[in-house]
Amino acid sequence: ADSCPRHINHKMSPPLFIHFLFTDLLPAMDGDTKTMTFLQEVVDILMAYIVESFDRETKVIDFHYPNELLQMNNWELQDEPATLDDILISCRATLKYAIKTAHPRYFNQLSTGLDMVGLAADWLTSTANTNMFTYEVAPVFVLLEYVTxxxxxxxxxxxxxxxDGIFSPGGAISNMYAMLLARFKMFPEVKEKGMSSVPRLVAFTSEHSLFHLFVIFQSHFSIKKGAAALGIGTESVICIKVDESGKMIPADLERRILEAKQKGFVPFFVSATAGTTVYGAFDPLIAISDVCKKYNVWMHVDGAWGGSLLMSRRHRWKLDGVDRANSVTWNPHKMMSVPLQCSALLVREEGLMQNCNQMHACYLFQQDKHYDLSYDTGDKALQCGRHVDIFKLWLMWRAKGTIGFEAQIDKCLELSEYLYNKIKDREGYEMVFDGKPQHTNVCFWYLPPGIRYMEDKEERKKHLHKVAPVIKARMMEYGTTMVSYQPQGDKVNFFRMVISNPAATFEDIDFLIEEIERLGQDL
Amino acid sequence: ADSCPRHINHKMSPPLFIHFLFTDLLPAMDGDTKTMTFLQEVVDILMAYIVESFDRETKVIDFHYPNELLQMNNWELQDEPATLDDILISCRATLKYAIKTAHPRYFNQLSTGLDMVGLAADWLTSTANTNMFTYEVAPVFVLLEYVTxxxxxxxxxxxxxxxDGIFSPGGAISNMYAMLLARFKMFPEVKEKGMSSVPRLVAFTSEHSLFHLFVIFQSHFSIKKGAAALGIGTESVICIKVDESGKMIPADLERRILEAKQKGFVPFFVSATAGTTVYGAFDPLIAISDVCKKYNVWMHVDGAWGGSLLMSRRHRWKLDGVDRANSVTWNPHKMMSVPLQCSALLVREEGLMQNCNQMHACYLFQQDKHYDLSYDTGDKALQCGRHVDIFKLWLMWRAKGTIGFEAQIDKCLELSEYLYNKIKDREGYEMVFDGKPQHTNVCFWYLPPGIRYMEDKEERKKHLHKVAPVIKARMMEYGTTMVSYQPQGDKVNFFRMVISNPAATFEDIDFLIEEIERLGQDL
Known part of the structure; x- marks a missing residue:
């Protein structure tokens, strides 16, 4: 179709844009050509950025401190319009200082990598510029959400x-939806009468339960945020003990449920985690479901991070029992590398979301519309408008097939096993917990030679706590790679490596280890 | 830069894609060229769609009923991958049946139109594929959010x-944030102890308050949804009377606050609306702020729809008193035509969001990071990850300047005044309320000749109720234009015209009226 070679690296925009303004673009009369030229310029900038992002020779980040970055460009907003040339310059500047999240050595988050089909789908979604409220305004997207x-x-x-189910703006909101449903299922009057009409409710989750996207000291984060927002209160979220590998202990769950009941509280929600953020642990879902069934408590599975393993025949046993859950959070934007945002809440009972979130039983939501209203999803959402997050997942699924996602996930797990095997007995490394990781999380300390044989345990610990932050800061300053670290409980700062980036290879894992040693050996 | 003419209308993808799969794209070895060719193909499809969308000769929608549409393409997900050729076909099919939201005659929603700079910015955002949690992962976007x-x-x-402030996934969530803050400000203990620790709280909003994006019979929608979610209960949302033009009556607000206090309830939140969905009414903010001050109640302004009038020197008086609010919702994705989603919550008090939403006072959010942590916004959000919604607004603002947004907004208001003047005395039209519209909302009935002189008022009303739905269904089947309708209170179905589409002209308004008459005259 296009016989002209494109020079993706040209950095200069055509001089004509110096004189053009946004008013020259569509909907301007005869704006077609200028619009297409302008958009093509932007696309050329993006294509150059994409190709560069996958190149291991480029930096993951060109890091600057906030005050520096504020001065590296004129970011202020003005009364007067800028030229389109200036707009192109702003696009280049923005990308120059952005993180290259597609970079094969970007491991900092649970969401990494950039899928080309997903990206194309997101560009299409932006162009379609609609929302998911009704079939009327998003016919195809509403059907694709239904199918998916x-x-x-x-x-x-x-x-x-x-x-039932819905795509929401992220795992925390998906979990909040689940909590809302559980509360409504047990006490439907709460919708009209509020929390003062119900007994004191308590929710349960593991000490290690997922904190979305980022790892922090304080765990059970999204469940607590949800409880605070919903008027349940963070004190009513009871943290259940975990074993050494980070899995919830079902016996402790049962003990705490009984304890709560003895105090006259009503257990209404258990959030089991499939893939904790730090350890990548999978709670034992079958045993937990037995406890939930026994005490008639809603079982939610927070699979924001680990849910995608359901796509893998080799790994899905880690979620055995998930079909017993009442609701499941599953974020394709994490392990499946769907562009951000893409988070699903799946619900076993039909009709409940509608009843919980619609605002009237005798609702007059335009019953005189001329098509089947069962496709209008606005009623079951907490939000009113909803961003179209479905198309990128659907198109990627189409391009890869289920087996393509499976291969991608299996490969990430293979890489993490490779990393684990490589460092578990290597000099200067200590694993944070024993045993092969269940997910792609590998948690470890790197001990620089200087502290490897320190006798004073406390002194050693104090030193070790500072190692990961310094190495991370150096990584960012060199821009060579990014990986996260954090303390947990009484454990001082350790690296938490996660692999969800489909661009990563065995060589990148080797590089990471070499880089940690290069940057940390003097500490 | 590009000397090759691009044939934007070519419908055929290069035959080579028939044999290519996603595995041929980056991160594949030597995937650069194929990736760029593939993405360029997608961009060509999008460009053709864009140019077509602005063409008045094309349909706004190629409408099909859900069951038909399900059969018009193979939308099912498979185990096996599809070829890239099939992916391009899916992109074309998706756009073929999409609503052309950029079309100059698309008036169906509060969010219409497609801004070319905003679109370019959204494409860049997708390519950067990160989230707003910390400066570390989104340095530029975090700064731009701060600046904006x-x-x-x-x-x-x-x-x-x-x-303070934050961009959230939409107006309903922004309003929910405001309610959370108001509750926390008055009773900080609610965060830990839940609603059972506080007296019964009540919130107030007008009968006509905004329902985001869509118009329904049941008003005060997002505030009620918020109250249900937050454990306050919908019964604790008290609806304040409005005058004929839909504005909240401050004396009724004061009466209902006193009434609530006498019952021992605690008024904690007043949501005044700046631009109701149906009538486009602006509540009298100064008078409302006096009441709020007197009774020490948090004053929120829901300016999701009308907040953008603050950009217009000619129209901003309609929000006089907004500076007295404690919080303001303002959705640039509505009247400013920023691509969906883009909603801001602005908060007067600094530090409150952080205290309300962070999960620990002695929080260990990686205090050992090597840069200024005040730019890490994750702590003040209810969500954990947050989609990057800022860049499209920032880049558009840069391209237009404040005066460009002002001109765009003023023009839409001018068009609505033109519509109002055109139909207010025209035969066959009745206005739903008297007087010039405050926003771009024009609410009217069209009476086909056959019912214009019906004597039996009830019979006439029954007939009239069916007119708008039939005309709307015909509009969609012909695909010529789209405008919304709804009943309200005891008023039967009427058209609610709104203009936020920068592509609309006086001729399009003329067309709308002609089209309503053409499609409705036989009813």
């Missing part, structure tokens, strides 16, 4: 993929 | 633009 949610429920194992 | 929120607060009129 059904497929995900089939993979969870619910009969014929029946149930 | 400050500018918006200056426009609101808070001294030196001081205060």
């Amino acid at each position: 949610l059904k497929k995900m429920r089939e993979i969870i194992g619910w009969p014929d993929g029946r149930g | 929120l400050k500018k918006m607060r200056e426009i609101i009129g808070w001294p030196d633009g001081r205060g």
Whole structure:
């Protein structure tokens, strides 16, 4: 179609843009050509950035401190319009200082990498510029959400993929939806009458439960935020003990449920985690479901990070029992590398979301519309408008097939096993917990030679605590790679390596280890 | 830069894609060229769609009923990968049946139109593929959010633009944030102890308050949804009377606050609306702020729809008193035509969001990071990861300047005044309320000749109720234009015209009226 070679690296925009303004673009009369030329210029900038991002010779980040960065460009907003040339310059400047999240050595988050089909789909989504409220304004996207949610429920194992669900702005909101549903299911009057009409409710989650996207000292984060928002209160979130590898202990769950009941509280929600943020641990879902069933408590599975392992025949046993859950959070924007944001809440009971979130039983939501209203999803959402997050997942699924996602996930797990095997007995490394990681999380300390044989344990610990932050700061200053670190409980700062980046290879894992040693040996 | 003419209308993808799969794209070895060719193909499809969308000769929608649409393409997800050729076909099919939201005659929503600079910015955002949690992962975007929120607060009129704020996934979530803050400000213990620790709280909003994005019979929608979620309960949302033009009556607000206090309830939140969804009414903010001050109640202004009028020197008086608010919702994705989603919550008090939403006072959020942590915004958000919604607004602001947004907004208001003047005395039209619209909302009934002189008022009303739905269905089937309708209170279905589409002209308004008459005259 296009026989002209494109020079993706040209950095200069055509001089004509110096004189052009946004008013020259569509909907301006005869704005077609200028619009296409302008958009093509932007696309050329983006293409150059993409190709560069995958190149290991480029930096992951050109890091500057906030005050420096504020001065590196004129970021202020003005009364007067800028030229389109200035707009192109702003685009280049923005990308120059951005993190290259597609870079094969970017490991900093649970969401890494950049999928080309997903990106194309996101560009299309922006161009379609609509929202998910009704079939009327998003006919195709609403159908694709329907098709995809059904497929995900089939993979969870619910009969014929029946149930309900929604794509939400992220794992924390998906978990909040689940909590809302659980509360409404037990006490429907809470919707009208509020929390003062119900007994004191308590929710349960593991000490290690997922904190979305970032790892912090304080765990059980999104469940607590949800409880605070919902008027349940963070004190009513009870943290259940975990074993050494970070899995919830079902016996402790049962003990704490009984304890709460004895105090006259009402246990209404258990959030089991499939893939904790730090350890990548999978709670034992079957045993937890037995406890939930026994005490008639809603079982939620927070699979924001680990849910994607359901796509892998080799690894899905780690979520055995997930089909017993009442609701499941599953974020394709993490392990499946769908562009941000893409988070699904799947619900086993049909109709409940609608009843919980719609604002009237005798609702007059334009019943006189001329098409089947069951496709209008606005009623079951907490939000009113909803961003279109479905198309990128759907198009990627189409391009890869289920087996393509499976291969991608299996490869990441293989890489993390490689990393684990490489460092577990290597001099200067200590693992944070024993045993092969369940997910792609590998948690470890690097001990520089100088502190490797320190006798004073406390002194050693104090030193070790400072190692990871310094190495990380150096990584960012050199821009060679990024990996996260954090303390946890009484454990001082350790590296938490995660692999969700489909661009990563065995060589990149080797590089990471060499880089940690290069940057940390003098500490 | 590009000397090759691009044939934007070519519908065929290069035959080579028939044999290519996603595995041929980056991060594949030597995937650069294929990736760029593939992305360029997608961009060509998008460009053709864009140019077509602005063409009045094309349909706004190629409408099909859900069951038909399900059969018009193979939308199912498979185990096996599809070829890239199939991916391009799916992109074309998706756009073929999409609503052309950029079309100059698309008036269906509060969010219409497609801004070319905003689109370019959204493409860049997708390519950068990161989130707003910390400076570490989104250095530029975090700074731009800081710069833009400050500018918006200056426009609101808070001294030196001081205060706080956040971009959230939409107006309903922004309003929910405001409610959370108001509750926390009055009763900080609610965060830990939940609603059972506080007296019964009540919130107030007008009968007509904003329902985001869509118009429904049931009003005060997002505030009620928020109250249900937050454990306050919908019964604790008290609806204040409005005058004929839809503005809240401050005396009724005061009466209902006193009534609530007499019952022992605690008024904690008043949501005044700046631009109701149906009537476009602006509540009298100064009078409302006096009441709020007198009774020490948090004053929120829901300016999701009308907040943008602050950019217009001619129209900003409609929000006089907004600077007295404690918080303001303002959605640039509505009247400013920023691509979806882009909603801001602005907060007058500094530090409150952080205290309300962070999960620990002695929080260990990696205090050993090597840069200024005040730019890490994750702590003040309810969500954990947050989509990057800032860049499109920032880049558009840069391209237009404040005066460019002003001109765009003024023009939409001028068009609505033109519509109002055109139909207010025209045969066959009745206005839903008297007087010039305050926003771009024009609410009217079209009476086909057959019912214009019906004597039996009830019979006439029954007929009239069916007119708008039938005309709307015909509009969609012909695909010529789209405008929304709804009943309200005891008023039967009427058209609610809104203009936020920068592509609309006087001729498009003329067309709308002609089209309503053409499609409705036989009813």
